[in-house]
Amino acid sequence: MSDRPVVELRDVWKTFDTSGRAVEALQGVSVAVVRNEFAAILGPSGCGKSTLLNMVAGFEAPTRGAVLFDGEPVRAPDPRRAVVFQEPALFPWYTVLDNITFGLRTRGLAAASYRARVEAFVEQVGLRGFESHYPAELSGGMKQRVGIARVLVMEPDVLLMDEPFGSLDAQTRSLMQELLLSVWERHQQTVLFVTHDIEEALLLADSVSVMTARPGRIKKRLTIDLPRPRALEVTTSPAFNALKREVLALIREESLKAAAYGPETR
Amino acid sequence: MPRRLALSVLLPLAFLGLWTAAVELHWVTEGIIPPPAQVARSWYLWIAGGPTKSLSPYSGTWVANVTYSGRRVLEGFLLAAAVGIPLGLFVGWNRLVARLVDPSIQMLRPVPITAWLPFAIAVFGIYDASALFLIGLGAFYPIVVNTTHGVRDTNLLLLRAARMMGAGEATILTKVVFRSALPSIFTGLRLGIGIAWTAVIVAEMIAVKSGLGYVLWDAYYVGRMDICVATMFSVGLLGFVSDRALQLLSRVVLKWRTLEAHA
Numbered sequence: 440m441s442d443r444p445v446v447e448l449r450d451v452w453k454t455f456d457t458s459g460r461a462v463e464a465l466q467g468v469s470v471a472v473v474r475n476e477f478a479a480i481l482g483p484s485g486c487g488k489s490t491l492l493n494m495v496a497g498f499e500a501p502t503r504g505a506v507l508f509d510g511e512p513v514r515a516p517d518p519r520r521a522v523v524f525q526e527p528a529l530f531p532w533y534t535v536l537d538n539i540t541f542g543l544r545t546r547g548l549a550a551a552s553y554r555a556r557v558e559a560f561v562e563q564v565g566l567r568g569f570e571s572h573y574p575a576e577l578s579g580g581m582k583q584r585v586g587i588a589r590v591l592v593m594e595p596d597v598l599l600m601d602e603p604f605g606s607l608d609a610q611t612r613s614l615m616q617e618l619l620l621s622v623w624e625r626h627q628q629t630v631l632f633v634t635h636d637i638e639e640a641l642l643l644a645d646s647v648s649v650m651t652a653r654p655g656r657i658k659k660r661l662t663i664d665l666p667r668p669r670a671l672e673v674t675t676s677p678a679f680n681a682l683k684r685e686v687l688a689l690i691r692e693e694s695l696k697a698a699a700y701g702p703e704t705r
Numbered sequence: 706m707p708r709r710l711a712l713s714v715l716l717p718l719a720f721l722g723l724w725t726a727a728v729e730l731h732w733v734t735e736g737i738i739p740p741p742a743q744v745a746r747s748w749y750l751w752i753a754g755g756p757t758k759s760l761s762p763y764s765g766t767w768v769a770n771v772t773y774s775g776r777r778v779l780e781g782f783l784l785a786a787a788v789g790i791p792l793g794l795f796v797g798w799n800r801l802v803a804r805l806v807d808p809s810i811q812m813l814r815p816v817p818i819t820a821w822l823p824f825a826i827a828v829f830g831i832y833d834a835s836a837l838f839l840i841g842l843g844a845f846y847p848i849v850v851n852t853t854h855g856v857r858d859t860n861l862l863l864l865r866a867a868r869m870m871g872a873g874e875a876t877i878l879t880k881v882v883f884r885s886a887l888p889s890i891f892t893g894l895r896l897g898i899g900i901a902w903t904a905v906i907v908a909e910m911i912a913v914k915s916g917l918g919y920v921l922w923d924a925y926y927v928g929r930m931d932i933c934v935a936t937m938f939s940v941g942l943l944g945f946v947s948d949r950a951l952q953l954l955s956r957v958v959l960k961w962r963t964l965e966a967h968a
Contacts, residue, residue, distance in 0.1 A: 498865055518871035528862040532884045532961045541880075542870035575965040593870065 443510060444471035445597050445629050446495055451504035453490055463654035464490045470648055470657060472597065475627045479640040481686065482650030488633045492601050495631060496522050509596070518542055521590035523603040527582035529574040536570040538585050542593040557592050563622060564588045580611035591622065597629045604639070613671055616642060624668050637686050638674055649689050652697050658689055739931040748935035763920065763932055773916035774905050775943065777833065781840025782901045789845045790890060793852025798882060810849060818843045818904045826912050836908035843904035844897035851896070855889025856882050888962060891955040895948055902944040
């Protein structure tokens with residue numbers, strides 16, 4: 440039971456039709472994420488990793504291949520597959536608390552049934568005291584905390600994160616990574632995390648799938664067996680650096696290939 | 706605040722000065738345009754009535770006529786909003802509804818309210834229904850068009866966010882699309898109430914026998930240009946007040962937006 444992947448992509452192809460020209464975004468991508476795994480997809484911008492995530496979320500359909508969730512093909516968005524977007528994508532007309540409880544209210548749950556849980560998550564992501572603020576009154580990092588809290592309270596089967604810290608400044612990003620680590624270690628939430636940041640992928644994930652530039656393919660899947668619980672300090676350890684060297688070599692190979700073929704063939 | 710107020714009354718005062726000069730210095734033919742002072746006097750009598758039983762048929766009837774016109778504007782405007790907002794939501798949200806309805810709206814829209822007058826009188830007669838039809842129709846277009854526009858502007862990311870949190874079509878339409886379109890809807894409402902005041906005057910001039918438009922036309926026929934001008938001022942004032950009321954309402958409803966502007 441626990442062996443069956445929560446999320447599985449089997450030989451997924453995706454072609455976009457942009458103004459009559461077919462653009463290959465993904466070429467035969469296969470990924471599997473098992474329960475309680477923190478899986479990262481690492482790739483350069485434009486490699487189709489967001490497309491991959493959107494297909495798991497149910498926002499887009501594959502051109503070919505299968506996107507499975509719990510063994511069933513993904514057809515539409517579902518709160519069991521919650522998404523944290525790169526932009527916080529909060530509802531600006533709702534307060535922090537109303538944004539966080541949106542999914543619960545949509546499900547028609549009584550406020551009494553989730554109040555304690557919501558309070559706990561508000562505390563964990565450091566939003567206490569900001570419950571009645573509007574998103575416009577928050578900093579970028581705070582907004583993203585709301586974006587994380589609103590999906591965590593729904594207790595999804597898998598958390599899909601699309602470069603969630605990509606638009607934050609370096610310091611805030613580090614803080615948010617630590618926050619995510621502490622939350623993950625507490626809940627062992629299954630996560631599929633997409634990023635172009637090597638250190639971020641290695642710091643957070645159990646496995647890192649390195650993608651090629653467009654058209655995107657999975658070049659290699661690395662298992663990251665750095666001890667948990669992890670903190671930012673792990674990024675200075677020799678084991679971490681060895682992994683980083685390995686990933687850099689993979690990416691270097693790719694960029695050399697891309698340079699040799701020239702931009703036209705990509 | 707006093708400084709802003711001073712700036713706002715600068716132009717009206719200059720206009721009053723020019724007007725007085727034009728009459729007093731005989732730039733215009735005598736007897737056609739009444740001086741401001743006379744308009745003010747007539748307006749006052751029209752509002753408050755004369756000390757004794759006045760011969761003027763207008764004496765003391767201002768409030769009654771404003772009430773007639775104001776009620777028609779309000780009813781027509783509410784009717785237009787009640788139809789225009791939901792319709793705009795569906796046209797903006799559903800491509801099939803848009804294909805079905807939008808071309809008709811865009812074809813009817815250029816037909817001015819005045820062109821509808823004979824039709825309205827023929828169908829509804831010289832009654833309130835005629836006025837209501839014309840006012841409602843006039844206010845309907847900007848409301849429906851701006852609502853549609855606002856709906857189509859809804860951020861795709863917010864729709865995806867709502868969907869992944871389990872929201873169905875009804876929830877998305879009411880909690881996301883409508884809320885997101887509200888600023889646009891208010892723009893439509895403000896344009897709509899402006900047109901409603903235009904339409905009420907047109908309708909009352911011909912299609913009904915009461916209200917400010919009726920007084921305006923009647924006063925013109927009996928040569929009371931002072932009452933005509935006072936009516937114009939009254940309409941301007943009422944239009945201004947109703948627009949400000951809508952603006953105030955929008956500021957309360959769209960509190961999150963004022964925060965965004967300050968951020």
